[in-house]
Amino acid sequence: MTTRPLLAAQQGDTPRNPLLRGQGLTLDELPIRDELRGEQPYGAPQLDVPVALNVNENPYPPSERVVAEIAAAVADAARTLNRYPDRDAVALRADLASYLTADGGVGLGVDNVWAANGSNEVMQHVLLAFGGPGRTALSFAPTYSMYPEYARDTHTAWVAGRRAEDFSIDRATALAAIEEHRPSVILLASPNNPTGTALPLADIAAILDAAPGMVVVDEAYAEFRRAGTPSALTLLAQYPRLIVTRTMSKAFALAGGRLGYLAAAPAVVDALRIVRLPYHLSAVSQAVARVALANADELLAAVQQLRAERDRTVEWLRAVGLRSAESDANFVLFGTFANRHAVWQGLLERGVLIRETGPDGWLRVSIGTPQEMAAFQAALVEVMR
Structure with a gap:
């Protein structure tokens, strides 16, 4: 049924289906935002290789026992899929708070934690709440290539400082950039992607002391840090404008589950709840993540x-x-x-x-x-x- 109009369109004939008459339309012919012209979707090559x-x-991958527990939890969630999920994911956030408390040695509660579909959506929430027109986000390259895209998509100006030759952040250079640009959001990956570099807490604290806005420490790879490398979670009590983001994609072997989260002051979480879409985290996602957290010892x-x-x-x-x-x-x-x-x-x-x-x-x-x-x-x- 659909093959013939497509073939006709390829041969230059007028398609019978009016919806297909725009098949030859190019991206540049659409009223796309100017800053998106010429851009390419983010993503590493997905190739079938050994x-x-x-x-x-x-x-x-998860063991068969954990797979069975996940399947049972998904089945339970499926029985109520006619209803919307808990839009604030309270039970999941409580579990995440318990995990972070054990990992970082800092007492956290459900009001300190936010969760979304991967740390990408968490970061988008942060830029939606604290970035925007007339505001600036600052980071230090080389670093995660999605950061400027978060800024672009939220109409936030983007400034990339430079890391030192050893991929650390030179404190004097960072403080000078903060003074010059007065960023609303500073993004610090620790460990940094793609270099693997972790930041000393003293450097993070110095940046926090100078920052006029929010400071995000992206700890997507925190569980892999070497012994003696502390987490920025230990700075949360001292700095109410600090946000520490994590993900279950890496250490938890849950990349397909798409679950990211952050720890911050309760007021920060309240700000993110304003900009999140309703019911952004499905019942299935919440159920799978809770099973993974319950099996943290095995998965980690x-x-x-x-x-x-x-x-x-x-x-x-x-x-x-x-x-x-x-x-x-x-x-x-x-x-x-x-x-x-x-x-x-x-x-x-x-x-x-x-x-x-x-x-x-x-x-x-x-x-x-x-x-x-x-x-x-x-x-x-x-x-x-």
Whole structure:
């Protein structure tokens, strides 16, 4: 039924279905916002390869026991899908508060926590509430490539300062940028993506002391940080304009569950509740996340193994003559290459997909299983010959 009009349109005939007469319309012919013209949708390549090490996923799926618990929870939720979910996800937020209290050693309650569909939506809520026309967001590159898109989509001006040569944030440079731009929102990734760099609490505190607005510390990879690296959660009581964001996509192996969250002062959470869409977090999402939190010990059991594999990868990369950034995440930035795309392509031709991101000459590899990392190393040796 639909094939013939499509073929007719391809052959230049007038489609019978009037809805298909605009098939040849280009994006530039639409009344799209000017700042969106020429832009491309965000996303890493999604390719069917034997070894996918490009999007920082946890390579270890939930056990069959946890899968069964998730299935049972989804079945329970399905019995009431004719009703809207709890629009404020109170039970889930209470569970998240308990988890963060144990992880960060700071007492948090349900009023301190907000949750949404991945940390991307959490960040969007933050920019909707505290950014906007006439306001500025500041970060320090290289860092997560979605930050300027959050700013663009919320009509917030974007300023990117520079990180130091070792990918740390120079405190004097940061304070000068804050003084110059007076940002409403400062975005600090720690550990930073794509470099893996964690920020000292003293640097975060200095930025908080100087910031005229909100400071977001993005801890998407916090569970992978090395021993002795503290979380910014410990600063929450002292700084009411601090927001610490987390995700269940990485350490919890729940990337497909799309659950991000943050910890902040209750007034901050109230501000986010104003800008969130009604019932933004489905009953199914809430149920799945609660099961994952109830099984945190099991789901996080692979974290230590991934840390060890990360450290071995850093040592190996340096042993073969490459540079590798210190990492507190589940990925490693390495280089440098005169033609990094050729290296990326060579790995892909050998069945290994990594990420072409970061500063010129650098590549990023996610940490996979020992077998996947062995395949990566073997392929990279071949490519560099």
